[in-house]
Amino acid sequence: MSHLSMDQLVALREPGAEPGTATAREHLAGCAACQAELQRLDQRVARLKALPALRPARDQWAAVNSRAAAARRVRRLRWAAVGGLAAAAALTLVVLQRRTETAQVTTAVAIDDVMARSNQLERVLEAYNPDARVTDGVTARVAGELEDRIAVLDRQLNTVQMLDARTRDAALLRLWQERVGLLDALVDVHLTRASNVGF
Numbered sequence: 474m475s476h477l478s479m480d481q482l483v484a485l486r487e488p489g490a491e492p493g494t495a496t497a498r499e500h501l502a503g504c505a506a507c508q509a510e511l512q513r514l515d516q517r518v519a520r521l522k523a524l525p526a527l528r529p530a531r532d533q534w535a536a537v538n539s540r541a542a543a544a545r546r547v548r549r550l551r552w553a554a555v556g557g558l559a560a561a562a563a564l565t566l567v568v569l570q571r572r573t574e575t576a577q578v579t580t581a582v583a584i585d586d587v588m589a590r591s592n593q594l595e596r597v598l599e600a601y602n603p604d605a606r607v608t609d610g611v612t613a614r615v616a617g618e619l620e621d622r623i624a625v626l627d628r629q630l631n632t633v634q635m636l637d638a639r640t641r642d643a644a645l646l647r648l649w650q651e652r653v654g655l656l657d658a659l660v661d662v663h664l665t666r667a668s669n670v671g672f
Contacts, residue, residue, distance in 0.1 A: 477507045482514055580642045587649040594656035601663050612662055619659040626652045 477485075481497050501507050608616070626648055633644045 476504065476510070477501065479510075479514075482507070482511050485511065486514070486518075580646055584642065584646050584649055587646065587653055590653050591649060591656060594653065594660055597660055598656070598663065601660075616659060616662045619655050619662065623652060623655050623659070626655065 477497055477500060484494060485497055485501060501511065630645070630648050630652070633641055633648060635641075636644060
């Protein structure tokens, strides 16, 4: 027969006869291992009961009051910090509004620079001779995906022209920068992943 579980041993320690404890008591009377486990359980309970009861000190008001005062100071400092951040944000908005006009001029210059870089990369791609190079399937697939994304960007560049000036310039700059990034990647795919045919 198997030994008694911990739950059954605990049930045997409690007063009163629960249904099924008679069988457990009969097993306990004849099993030395279960008797030893019940004895260890009794010893643990006795040691736990012997532990001193911990009681808090009688007067905790001073400590509670000091913690509450510290918490109030922290809240005041946070509100002061939030107020300072709000003032800094307002000042930043004023400065940014003044810089908006110069930013529009800078954006136009940046668009011209990115367009020039795009044209330069297109000339590099035109000089690329695909007949003199061998490419694997992965390289061809990546190059095709990049070319498809560039075609999508070109369509977006055409539709952006209909937006108002400020929105248009920001969108143009973002799209041209993305186009240059894709062209850079395409040049990289064609020139570094393809190997020259040479015997």
